Amino acid sequence: MITLYTWSTPNGRKISILLEELGLPYEVRPVNIGKDEQFDPAFLAIAPNNKIPAIVDHDAEGGPLSLFESGAILTYLADKTGRFLAPSGPARWRTLEWLFWQVGGLGPMLGQLGYFAGRAPEKLPLAIGRFSDEARRLLGVMETRLAASPYLGGEDYTIADIASYAWTLGASTLLRKAAPEIWGDLPAVERWLATLGERPAVQRGMAVPAV
């Protein structure tokens, strides 16, 4: 059994989508970050960076294993099951480069844009301009990649796609409303979003946590 600590955000949904794809049994522990539950000492013992997602795999080799950081969790679950990440060779590294691109680039830039263009009490044009330029650039990089291959890692659907789905969907809807300039001509990204959005496991994972 796996315990998933999560909330209704794109980073949390990466893990629920993968768990649904894998069909692994898991229980959900919602961590309401709007109520500062991420600072609860019991959660910090598992996730010292006070951010969701985190997991505990109670059946890990050698005893229960806790993990935080979505990229580490996705890689761990993919390796544990032998699915959605090649075990070796170029296909593995293509997937991991796009996974790291998402975790270090797309996610943080869209997250900052969401704050400055949406939730911030004061609208700062310099910050909004900086992060919308980066968002537009990153979506353009994604468009170039997906115009050349069906999935981010190449021919197959992998954890790189799973990591990017909820963030890109958010960029195409809520963020695009707040900062329309980020969404240019992106037909390959739109095709990819539609393909992933049709997967039942993606739909189920996007509904976690049920709060």
Ligand SMILES: N[C@@H](CCC(=O)N[C@@H](CS)C(=O)NCC(=O)O)C(=O)O
């Ligand atoms: N690099 C982390 C980012 C996780 C993250 O930013 N989580 C947000 C929700 S999407 C969070 O828990 N924020 C709470 C806080 O910052 O206190 C990962 O990929 O797991």
